[in-house]
Amino acid sequence: MTTAPSQPNKSATSADGSEYVLEARNLIKRFGxxxxxxxxxxxxxxxxxxxxxxxxxxxKSTLIKTLSGVYPHGSYEGQIVMRGVVQEFTQIKEAExxxxxxxxxxxxxxxxxxxxxxxxxxxxxxxxxxxGTGLVDHDRMYTEAHKLLEQFKLNIPAQALVGSLGxxxxxxxxxxxxxxxxxxxLILDEPSAALTEQxxxxxxRIVRDLRAKGVSCIYISHKLDEVFAISDRITILRDGATIxxxxxxxxxxxxxxxxxxxxxxxxxxxxxxxxxGEVVLDVAKLSVADxxxxxxxxxxxxxxxxxxxxxxxxxxxxxxGAGRSELLMHLFGMEGRRLQGNVSLSGQPLATSPGACIExxxxxxxxxxxxxxxxxxxxxxxxxxxxxxxxxSPTGFxxxxxxxxxxxxxxxxxxxxxxxxxTVVGTLSGGNQQKVVLGKALMTNPKxxxxxxxxxxxxxxxxxxxxxxxxxxxxxxxxxVLVSSELPELMGMSDRIMMLAExxxxxTFEGDNITQEALLAAAMGQNHSEQPPGSPKxxxxxxxxxxxx
Amino acid sequence: xxxxxxxxxxxFSMLIALVLIATYFWWANAAFLSAxxxxxLSIELSATAVLSLGMLLIILPGHIDLSVGSGxxxxxxxxxxxxxxxxxxxxxxxxxxxxxxxxxxxxMGWIIVREKIPAFIIxxxxxxxxxxxxxxxxxxxxxxxxxxxxxxxYSILTTEYVPPVMSLVAAAIIxxxxxxxxxxxxxxxxxxxxxxxxxxxxxRWFLSSQIMLLFVLVMNQYRGVPLSALVLGATAxxxxxxxxxxxxxxxxxxxGGNDEAAKVSGIPTGKAVICxxxxxxxxxxxxxxxxxAFAGASTTTTGSLMELDAIAACxxxxxxxxxxxxxxxxxxxxxxxxxxxxxxxxxLALSPEMKFIARGVVLALAVWMDIRLSRSAARA
Numbered sequence: 010m011t012t013a014p015s016q017p018n019k020s021a022t023s024a025d026g027s028e029y030v031l032e033a034r035n036l037i038k039r040f041g042x043x044x045x046x047x048x049x050x051x052x053x054x055x056x057x058x059x060x061x062x063x064x065x066x067x068x069k070s071t072l073i074k075t076l077s078g079v080y081p082h083g084s085y086e087g088q089i090v091m092r093g094v095v096q097e098f099t100q101i102k103e104a105e106x107x108x109x110x111x112x113x114x115x116x117x118x119x120x121x122x123x124x125x126x127x128x129x130x131x132x133x134x135x136x137x138x139x140x141g142t143g144l145v146d147h148d149r150m151y152t153e154a155h156k157l158l159e160q161f162k163l164n165i166p167a168q169a170l171v172g173s174l175g176x177x178x179x180x181x182x183x184x185x186x187x188x189x190x191x192x193x194x195l196i197l198d199e200p201s202a203a204l205t206e207q208x209x210x211x212x213x214r215i216v217r218d219l220r221a222k223g224v225s226c227i228y229i230s231h232k233l234d235e236v237f238a239i240s241d242r243i244t245i246l247r248d249g250a251t252i253x254x255x256x257x258x259x260x261x262x263x264x265x266x267x268x269x270x271x272x273x274x275x276x277x278x279x280x281x282x283x284x285x286g287e288v289v290l291d292v293a294k295l296s297v298a299d300x301x302x303x304x305x306x307x308x309x310x311x312x313x314x315x316x317x318x319x320x321x322x323x324x325x326x327x328x329x330g331a332g333r334s335e336l337l338m339h340l341f342g343m344e345g346r347r348l349q350g351n352v353s354l355s356g357q358p359l360a361t362s363p364g365a366c367i368e369x370x371x372x373x374x375x376x377x378x379x380x381x382x383x384x385x386x387x388x389x390x391x392x393x394x395x396x397x398x399x400x401x402s403p404t405g406f407x408x409x410x411x412x413x414x415x416x417x418x419x420x421x422x423x424x425x426x427x428x429x430x431x432t433v434v435g436t437l438s439g440g441n442q443q444k445v446v447l448g449k450a451l452m453t454n455p456k457x458x459x460x461x462x463x464x465x466x467x468x469x470x471x472x473x474x475x476x477x478x479x480x481x482x483x484x485x486x487x488x489x490v491l492v493s494s495e496l497p498e499l500m501g502m503s504d505r506i507m508m509l510a511e512x513x514x515x516x517t518f519e520g521d522n523i524t525q526e527a528l529l530a531a532a533m534g535q536n537h538s539e540q541p542p543g544s545p546k547x548x549x550x551x552x553x554x555x556x557x558x
Numbered sequence: 559x560x561x562x563x564x565x566x567x568x569x570f571s572m573l574i575a576l577v578l579i580a581t582y583f584w585w586a587n588a589a590f591l592s593a594x595x596x597x598x599l600s601i602e603l604s605a606t607a608v609l610s611l612g613m614l615l616i617i618l619p620g621h622i623d624l625s626v627g628s629g630x631x632x633x634x635x636x637x638x639x640x641x642x643x644x645x646x647x648x649x650x651x652x653x654x655x656x657x658x659x660x661x662x663x664x665x666m667g668w669i670i671v672r673e674k675i676p677a678f679i680i681x682x683x684x685x686x687x688x689x690x691x692x693x694x695x696x697x698x699x700x701x702x703x704x705x706x707x708x709x710x711x712y713s714i715l716t717t718e719y720v721p722p723v724m725s726l727v728a729a730a731i732i733x734x735x736x737x738x739x740x741x742x743x744x745x746x747x748x749x750x751x752x753x754x755x756x757x758x759x760x761x762r763w764f765l766s767s768q769i770m771l772l773f774v775l776v777m778n779q780y781r782g783v784p785l786s787a788l789v790l791g792a793t794a795x796x797x798x799x800x801x802x803x804x805x806x807x808x809x810x811x812x813x814g815g816n817d818e819a820a821k822v823s824g825i826p827t828g829k830a831v832i833c834x835x836x837x838x839x840x841x842x843x844x845x846x847x848x849x850x851a852f853a854g855a856s857t858t859t860t861g862s863l864m865e866l867d868a869i870a871a872c873x874x875x876x877x878x879x880x881x882x883x884x885x886x887x888x889x890x891x892x893x894x895x896x897x898x899x900x901x902x903x904x905x906l907a908l909s910p911e912m913k914f915i916a917r918g919v920v921l922a923l924a925v926w927m928d929i930r931l932s933r934s935a936a937r938a
Contacts, residue, residue: 343822364824373822381822384815386882395812395823402805409803413750429752449823 029090030055030225031076031109031194036087038075045071047249048087053194053225058216060228060236060257062269063246064468069229072246073196077111078104091194110192112184112200120172125154127171128186157185161215177208177329184215195219196227201235202466205329205494206529213239231468232495233262245269270470278501279476283483285504286319290359290371290457290488295350297339308348309335310512317457319486322479324503326493327532332512333492334376337459341373342366354457367396370456374446374463376492382446383434390416390430392445397452419448424474440471447478458482461492476502496525508532571927572874572891576898583902590905593779599901600777601716604786605630605848607893609864610871611797612841614889615834617872618801619813619827620881621670621677623835624865625684629842631861632692633659634850637712638701648710652847659846660839667835671828685865693858702855715789715851719782729774733767786848793844798886806833814881866921871896874924896920 031053038046046068053059063069075085078098089096091107098104101111118127126133129150135143154167163181171179180203187195197216201209209232216226216239230236236243240257245268252268266277297310310332317323327333338344340352342361352359360366363373375381383392393416394401401412416430423444427437434445443463450458460479464472479489479502493499499506500523508515508531516531583590609626616623633655640651666684670677704713720728740763747754777783801807809830812820820827849864850856875892877884899920903913 341822362826363822364826367824372824375822380816381818384812384819384882386815387811391808391811395808395820395825398805398808398825405805406803407805407808410746410750413752417750430750431752453824 028055029053030092031227032088032090033072033076034088034090036072036075036085036089038071038080038085045249046075046085049246049249049251051244051251051254053227054241055225056220056223057241058220058226058228058239060230060240060243061246062229062233062236062243062265064269064470067246067269067468068249069246070198071249073111073198073227073229076104077101077109077196105190105192108191108193109196110187110190110194111196111198112187113198118171118179118183118186121170123168123170124158124165124174124182125151125167127182128154128157128167128189130186132189157189161185161188161218163211175329177204180204181208181211184212188215188219192224194225194227196229198229199231199466200228201230201232203329206496208329209235231466233265234497236265237262266469269468277473278498279473279480280322280502280504281480282504283320283480283486285321286486288316288318289355290317290490291351291353292316292340293351295336295339295352296348297335297345297350298348300344300346308512309345310339313350313509313512313514315507315514315517317488317490319456319488320483322483322489322491322502322504324491324493324499324506325509326496326499326506326528327509327515329494330511331509331515331532333509334461335512336509337373337461337490337492338375340366341371341459343373367453367455368399370454371459372396372450372453372455372457373459374450374461376462376465378442378446382449383442385433385435387434388431389420389425389427389434389437389445392434393419393430393448393452396449415452419452423448423451423478440467440474443467443471443475447475451482455487457488457490459490459492462494463491464493464495464498496528499528500525572876572888572895576891576895579895579898579902583898583905586902587905590902593776595901595905596776597780597784599897600773600787601784601852602901603894603897604716604784604790605845605852606864606867606871606897607790607890608793608841608848609845610868610875610889610893611793611886612838612845613865613868613872614877614884614886615797615800615810616677616838617814617869617877617879618810618881618884619831619834620817621831621834622869622879623677623681623684623838625666625681625688626838626842626845626868627861627863627865628685628689628692629659629663629861630846630849630864631856631859632688632695633843633846634703634860635692635696635701635856637847638703638850638856639695641703641710641712642701642705648704648712652712652843655846656840656843659843660836663839663842664832664836667832670835671831692856692860696856696858698858700855700857703851712847713851713854714785715848716784716786717851718785719777720785720788722778722782725774725778725783729770733770736767737763786852789844789848793841794886794890800837801886806830810834811882814878814883816882867896867900867917868893870917870921870924873921892924 029052033049033051036046036049036051037044049068049072051061051072061069061072071080074080076089078101081099082097083099089098091109096104096107098107119130122130134146134149134153135141136146136149137143151167158165158167161181161184163185165174165178165182171182174182180200184197184200201212204212213235216228219226228236228239237257242254243257243260243265244254245252245265247269255265255268293314295310295313296308298308313336315323325333325336335344339347340359342363342365354369354371357369359371360369366372379385384395390413394412397415398407401408401415413430419425420427420430425437425444425448426441434442437445447463463475467475479491482489491499491502493502504519506518506523506528508518508528510532515533516527518527518531580590589595609630613623613626636658637651637655640646640654641648646654666680669675670680704710709717740759744754744756744759774783777787801810809820809825809827812823812825813827813830817827845864846861850860853860871892872884872889873879873892874895875884875888875890877889877892896917899916900913903916908916
């Protein structure tokens with residue numbers, strides 16, 4: 010069985026005496042007139058975890074793709090050196106053969122297959138094999154899959170369907186799949202974007218285990234907590250160039266951020282409280298079941314009540330699967346069947362379709378902007394005005410002058426960096442795409458804005474701009490619901506925080522009551538007195554994988 | 559949203575294909591380029607192209623309609639029966655038939671949206687049902703569109719021509735209007751700070767005016783511009799307005815581009831799709847009248863397989879079967895290529911077997927080319 014490599018690197022010596030397992034020497038990569046990498050130097054010591062930090066567009070992905078053979082030799086300038094030997098990869102397979110493995114953030118698993126089948130996809134153990142074909146040896150596949158999962162202490166059953174797993178667990182399966190290949194250098198590109206805090210712990214433990222076995226890791230993450238928890242060294246990229254490489258023990262978050270943005274960022278979370286007005290959104294005893302389920306199935310959301318006032322930011326937190334997104338989607342008329350409870354907006358019952366909700370003044374910015382937010386092949390202008398077309402076409406004909414003016418206004422106020430309205434939205438960076446989604450929502454002049462993970466996968470600078478925007482909204486008497494899986498963001502930007510645990514309110518916090526420990530305890534349902542007897546504590550989908558961690 | 563990307567290989571590939579096909583037929587039989595045959599071709603084109611334009615509105619939101627071929631056979635047959643056997647006046651018969659097809663297609667759209675059944679299945683059912691009903695309506699006979707040797711609004715659709723002088727005047731007026739709208743559009747884009755390529759816009763206008771003028775001149779050498787070509791022109795104009803200037807058009811592009819994002823954006827996606835199906839109801843009626851009038855009578859084979867010609871025309875014209883991409887000009891080009899093929903093969907007296915094979919090969923080639931070109935565009 011092939012597992013993660015077990016033999017440590019013999020020594021750091023190599024052909025030309027270089028002490029590094031992987032080196033980028035003065036890498037330059039151009040795309041037409043755009044220079045994505047302008048002379049990047051980077052090196053990786055044996056058995057170290059080296060984090061790569063930089064804003065979106067700083068060149069991290071380009072560097073990774075160049076190192077791992079996605080961009081073949083000849084399409085870049087400079088040298089890639091492994092153990093002192095210059096490498097000229099022309100395709101990914103050659104890089105893999107040289108011991109360089111990459112774990113991408115996109116999931117490439119087949120949901121209809123079991124965990125084991127996914128782990129061995131394309132490399133199934135065979136019996137009666139002749140010339141590479143034969144019958145799949147299921148016994149051996151499951152035994153080996155089980156061993157592999159065990160080795161990384163992942164409590165995921167090998168025979169479970171991947172489709173039945175939460176997104177965090179799927180990510181861990183993906184990582185286990187990559188570890189099956191024998192890699193001496195492992196590149197993890199934003200592996201934790203979809204993970205809960207506990208799952209991140211599991212991931213970090215796996216990476217540390219690998220380091221102990223002599224594997225060198227390049228770790229890319231926007232989350233500085235993780236970077237500092239795990240790194241030996243940190244290299245910062247900005248505008249396609251190496252800014253500096255820092256020893257993780259001798260630097261600070263502030264220094265890293267300052268180097269990333271190239272300017273000092275004052276407070277990470279610039280929340281200023283606004284004057285709070287009347288109640289706009291009133292949710293009373295809301296219970297919701299999945300659509301198309303029998304009436305006696307367990308509700309997805311149970312007995313949720315809260316009020317939201319003008320100019321207020323209500324943060325909603327919870328573990329993966331706690332029902333945060335489901336709550337927002339249901340309020341917006343997208344998901345679920347209401348069992349009981351009432352929702353009203355400014356005293357009127359809230360409509361139950363997205364179009365009607367928008368007309369009433371409630372708008373949702375979903376967490377998955379590619380799936381729910383944008384028509385990627387269309388232009389910035391097309392997307393910005395999409396929710397406001399009714400107002401822009403009172404007769405049915407789109408008034409293109411009014412539309413262009415409205416689009417312009419939001420392109421400027423959202424500071425969307427695009428040539429003009431006719432730029433195709435799919436070509437923009439993640440942060441700018443997110444601003445288009447936000448601009449589209451705000452163009453509808455909402456009273457209540459529901460934000461689901463508005464800063465996921467975008468860089469520090471763009472995050473900050475979105476935080477400023479939230480301040481500006483509440484100053485304009487708009488009420489904001491902010492769902493986030495990053496506790497610091499939740500704590501930094503909310504006036505009040507409601508934690509959900511298994512579809513119920515785990516606790517509501519305000520002012521001095523807000524501590525990381527209290528929030529986490531509430532998310533795990535530990536101080537929830539109304540927990541029905543017999544229901545196991547801590548048994549959310551997210552923590553199922555973590556029981557022995 | 560009006561997108562005017564730089565002219566690429568895609569735009570030319572269709573033109574090159576058309577020129578090659580026409581050159582071959584001309585070489586094989588010089589009569590292909592005669593005014594008489596081109597006039598004939600433009601009448602044949604009308605029914606296919608009108609239908610293809612309707613299909614565009616169904617494919618844009620990512621659906622498909624397989625029932626239009628037998629649907630238009632039914633529409634043509636129903637109108638003929640109403641006139642010949644029930645004494646309806648031609649205008650009334652056409653109106654009643656149109657209302658009926660709109661109701662039927664809107665109902666199909668409603669079922670597709672409401673019950674979330676793939677359009678492929680529902681319209682496949684429609685294909686069979688409409689065919690059966692069509693045969694019932696005409697009692698498996700040949701029903702002429704007009705009694706005896708007279709003429710009515712139905713029969714003149716493909717037999718009447720606009721007088722030469724009037725055609726020229728109309729062409730001049732349309733060219734003028736096109737020029738004015740091009741200029742207006744340029745001015746507005748400049749005012750909005752968009753990129754403007756005055757030269758290219760002028761060239762586009764100049765070329766399209768020239769083509770229109772050439773068309774009128776060639777048609778005038780025979781009997782003038784066929785009435786059916788006017789019907790096609792009007793349909794193309796309306797579909798262009800719907801797709802580029804109406805809210806509904808935006809909705810259709812958005813639904814095809816990303817259905818879920820369209821829903822979250824508050825778009826009534828179901829209503830928009832039902833609207834598209836209601837519109838194709840009108841189109842099915844119009845192309846049914848054209849196709850039946852062209853044959854002179856409704857028979858059991860009227861409209862057979864035309865749904866495939868329409869889908870082929872859309873795809874050849876750059877419409878994405880996944881939805882979200884496609885426009886009127888492309889579809890017109892695609893329909894022209896399909897009609898030219900059929901017309902040329904008929905002129906060469908090819909057997910029906912060969913015609914089927916050639917149509918199939920062209921469709922497969924077009925899709926293959928579409929995938930190849932969009933892949934290389936994505937890579938660039």
